[in-house]
Structure formats: C-alpha cells, structure tokens
Amino acid sequence: MPIYEYKAAAAGCRYCRNGFEIMQGMNDKPLSKCPKCRAVVSRVPSRFLACVSETPDEVAETERKLRGFEKEGMWSHAAELADKAGLEDRAKDDYKRAGHEM
Ligand SMILES: [Zn+2]
Incomplete structure (x- = not known):
C-alpha cells in the first residue's frame, strides 16, 4: 500500500x-x-x-513495521526496532516520543 x-x-x-x-x-x-x-x-x-x-525488501519490511508502530503510537516498539535496524536518528526520535506520548 x-x-x-x-x-x-x-x-x-x-x-x-x-x-x-x-x-x-x-x-x-x-x-x-x-x-x-x-x-x-x-x-x-x-x-x-x-x-x-x-530499498531492499528487508529494509522495506522494517520500514513498514516501524511505520505501523509509529502509526499506532507504539513508540518504544518503534524505537527498539529502529535501534536494531541501525536507524539511530529514528530510534532516538522514537525513544523521545515514547517518553512523551504515553
Ligand atoms: Zn494534529
């Protein structure tokens, strides 16, 4: 989609x-x-x-999951995933949001 x-x-x-x-x-x-x-x-x-x-499929899949988590406001999940995927800035951003959104 x-x-x-x-x-x-x-x-x-x-x-x-x-x-x-x-x-x-x-x-x-x-x-x-x-x-x-x-x-x-x-x-x-x-x-x-x-x-x-x-983008290679794997990265696209990670991105898709990340966006899913972010869309649902599951920032800590998104942050963990971003962290694992080596997306440092994204992880930082999501960790920040995890602290703010809940
Ligand atoms: Zn608004």
Missing part, C-alpha cells in the same frame, strides 16, 4: 505540524483532518515513495 504524507495547513498538534505519514489503500479517501487534533491537513508528495523502489 502506498504511504502518503500529510501536513497541517496551518496550526496543528506536534503530530501533524511537521508532517506525518500514513499508509492508505489506493481507494481510501485522502485524509482531510489530523487524526489526533483534527486540524485541516493536506497531502504532500512523499519522499518515502521516491526511494522505496530502491
């Missing part, structure tokens, strides 16, 4: 202000509101889609 990136048009919460990515089916309606704070969001071209075709 393609991953779409959304960003708050104006004010938003911490989640949508800097943009967030979400996996959606081709036939799903585009999001118009942030799932967390309901601020109006708009879709932005995804950087991830551009590079996913060059």
Whole structure:
C-alpha cells in the first residue's frame, strides 16, 4: 500500500505540524483532518515513495513495521526496532516520543 504524507495547513498538534505519514489503500479517501487534533491537513508528495523502489525488501519490511508502530503510537516498539535496524536518528526520535506520548 502506498504511504502518503500529510501536513497541517496551518496550526496543528506536534503530530501533524511537521508532517506525518500514513499508509492508505489506493481507494481510501485522502485524509482531510489530523487524526489526533483534527486540524485541516493536506497531502504532500512523499519522499518515502521516491526511494522505496530502491530499498531492499528487508529494509522495506522494517520500514513498514516501524511505520505501523509509529502509526499506532507504539513508540518504544518503534524505537527498539529502529535501534536494531541501525536507524539511530529514528530510534532516538522514537525513544523521545515514547517518553512523551504515553
Ligand atoms: Zn494534529
């Protein structure tokens, strides 16, 4: 399934202000509101889609799992996985969120 990136048009919460990515089916309606704070969001071209075709399956799978955890707000799971995958910045970011979100 393609991953779409959304960003708050104006004010938003911490989640949508800097943009967030979400996996959606081709036939799903585009999001118009942030799932967390309901601020109006708009879709932005995804950087991830551009590079996913060059990514080995294993990395793509890790990425997919990571995004799943992040989408569910399971930041500590995401952080652990990112850590294992050697994604230091991602892990740091997720650990930080793990501390804040719960
Ligand atoms: Zn929001």
